Amino acid sequence: MLALPEPWAKEGTLEAAVRMILTDLCTGETQDLRAHVDLAREIAGQLGGLSSPGLSGILARLVVVADLATAVALETPPSHSPDDLAAYTGLSLSTASSPPAAAAPVPPSIPPLLDAPTAAMLKDVHFLLNTVLALPQPPSPWALRKVQSMARWLHGRLSAGPTTTTITTTTAEEAVDGMLLPLPSSALPQQQQQRGYVYPNPLHRAVQLAALVYCRAIDRRQPCSAVAGQQEVVGLAEAVAAVPLDIWDGGSTNNNNNNNSSSSGSSMLGTLLLVLAAVLPAARDGDADLRCARQVWVMMVAAAVQLAVTDWGDAVAALGRVVKLHAWLRG
Known part of the structure; x- marks a missing residue:
């Protein structure tokens, strides 16, 4: 490992490593991406860890965001250990080993x-x-x-066009290994839309495309990169770009002093991260449209960095949910 005697020199090197990671993410260059993330983790460790007084708070946040964003892009576990991430962010990446005592979690606001x-x-x-x-x-x-x-049912309903009915209004519940799993009801009212109908709102279209990818990934229990087509990468990139920037930036809660992930990932930037993460792994494919692929990567980095500064808890919650989903999809 690098021998850097002065703390300021180590922090300067860490900043350079983070810059390399963010540059790799913006350009879609994944060959050395994981090596740069591992380097940043090791340098942060030399400084005493993410919570060390020798490491500035904003730089520590960027190290974590770069690690989580890389994990999302490559569909791999983060470089930092689950214990280190939990100690600094409050984010638990461990999976349940026993059935929860209550019903499935209430969706974020x-x-x-x-x-x-x-x-x-x-x-x-x-x-x-x-x-x-x-x-x-x-x-x-x-x-x-x-x-x-459930994923297959939702995919079919979303493919048919926009509706105003949500799964959470179901009346039926069944026990699944000790947990209560609300089930979609075939009796739920819904608008009958012609298949292939495209809602004119680009924000709606972006969420719809991302939702379809997540549904297929869960239905097949395959990585998002295996179920997202290049047509969806292009369509989602164009839809996201068509939404005014002040709309995407309109939901930040400016929770800058919060150093844990108690936030629900419910801001507009958190929604943008969830949407982009659906096709981010597929956008690294060499067959992807280069302009749209880079657009997805750049928007992901910009949203993650801005959210890390304005609402740290929301950034961790949004990225952490996708990282945990990828772990489940890997089995």
Whole structure:
């Protein structure tokens, strides 16, 4: 490892390593990305760890964000150990070893800037993700089939066009390995839309495309990169770019002093991270449209860094949920 006698020199080297990571992420260069993340982790360790007084708070946050964003992009575990991440952020990446005592977690609150159909769709996605992440590990075959059936049902409904009904309004519940799993009801009212209908709102379209990717990944229990097509990378990048920047920036809660992940990942920037993360791994594919692929990577980095500065808890919550989902998809 590098021999750097002065603390300021080590921090300067750490800053350079973080810059390399963010540059790699912005350009989609993944060949040395993990090596740069590992280097940043080792230098931070030489400084005494993420919570060390010898490491500035904002730099420590950027180290963590770079690590989590890299884990999302490469669909791999973070470089930092789960214990180190939990100690600094409050984020637990461990999976449940026994059934939870209560029902599946309540989905995060939805940003108020969203229109009703988009908010309903986002609630469905959060509910599905929370249900998956609440499954005990390993899940029973019956529980796995049930959550995959839910993902398949939601995928079919979202493919048919926008609706105003959410899974969370169901009336039926069944026990799954000791947990209560709300089940979609076939009797729920919903708008009948012609298949292939494209909602004119680009924000709605972006959430819809991301939701479809997550549903397919959960249904097949395969990585997002294996189920997201290049057409979706292009479509999602164009839809996200068509949304005014002040809309994406409109939900930040400016929780800058919070050093834990108690936030729900419910700001507009948190929503943007969730949306982009669905196709980020597929955007590294050499067959991807270069312009749109880089657009996805750059927007992901910009959103993650800005959210780390303005709402640290939200940044950790948004990225952490996707990292945990990838771990579940890997089995």
